[in-house]
Amino acid sequence: MTLVVPFDGSKLAEAALVRATAFGSVFDEDVLAVSVIPKGNPKYAREHGWLEQNEEFEMETIVATLHEQVTDLSPSADFRHNVVGRYATAGSIAKQVRKIAQKEDASMVFIGSENAGRLATTVSSVGSTVATAQAYDVVIVRDCTPSKIAKIRNASSQEAKSDFYIPE
Numbered sequence: 001m002t003l004v005v006p007f008d009g010s011k012l013a014e015a016a017l018v019r020a021t022a023f024g025s026v027f028d029e030d031v032l033a034v035s036v037i038p039k040g041n042p043k044y045a046r047e048h049g050w051l052e053q054n055e056e057f058e059m060e061t062i063v064a065t066l067h068e069q070v071t072d073l074s075p076s077a078d079f080r081h082n083v084v085g086r087y088a089t090a091g092s093i094a095k096q097v098r099k100i101a102q103k104e105d106a107s108m109v110f111i112g113s114e115n116a117g118r119l120a121t122t123v124s125s126v127g128s129t130v131a132t133a134q135a136y137d138v139v140i141v142r143d144c145t146p147s148k149i150a151k152i153r154n155a156s157s158q159e160a161k162s163d164f165y166i167p168e
Contacts, residue, residue, distance in 0.1 A: 001030075001105055001106065001107035002029060002031070002105065003020045003023055003024050003027075003029050003031045003032070003106065003109075003110060004020075004031075004097070004100065004101045004109045005017045005032070005033045005034065005077075005110045005111075006034055006035075006036070006097045006109070006111060006112075007033040007035050007066065007069075007070060007079075008048050009035075009048060009049055009050065009066055009069055010048070010049075010112060012112030012114065013112040014069070014073055014112070014144065015112055015141045015143070015144040016110040016139070016141040017033055017070065017074050017110070018073055018074065019139065020074075020077075021074040023108065023110075023139075027107075029107060030077075030078060031074060031076065031077040031078065032077065032079075032104055032106075033070040033078070033080070034081070034096075034097055035063070035066045036081070036083075036096045037066075037081055037082070037083055037084070038083075038084050038085065038087065038088045038093075039059065039083045039084065039086050040057055040059075040086050041057070042056075050065065063081050066081065067079045067081075080100065082096045082100070084096060097109075101136055102136075106136040107136060107137065108136055108138070108139055109137075109139070110139045110141060111139070112141045112144070113140060113141070114142055
């Protein structure tokens with residue numbers, strides 16, 4: 001089984017990845033960070049901090065940056081990215097994450113989100129859609145500041161699986 005973490009590079013996604021890594025160590029399960037990237041959408045990429053204001057959209061650069069971020073936080077985690085259409089909705093992005101979670105037989109999905117799972121959610125939340133699946137348990141990480149996050153990240157004793165990204 002696998003622990004899946006939707007990863008967009010945000011502080012909450014980082015916290016979810018670090019927590020999933022800690023759980024993975026305890027339960028002896030693999031961790032898979034998944035990034036879903038709308039193809040050729042610089043506005044979306046800028047909103048997520050993947051591009052600077054005047055930077056051109058380059059898929060390889062975005063994927064490599066996300067992959068490096070994952071391996072810095074969790075050297076033992078696997079990384080996968082999926083590309084969706086330029087104007088993909090939060091629902092279609094969440095659908096990709098859910099498909100991967102099901103394909104990987106995820107036992108848990110760690111979602112970094114301020115509003116996933118609450119009674120009132122925003123329509124644009126990827127996390128709330130992923131959290132509704134019943135095929136796996138969901139851990140919602142709402143706070144990226146616990147002092148233990150840095151301690152866990154720095155104490156990780158797992159070997160790195162990869163330290164580079166090879167474009168397809």
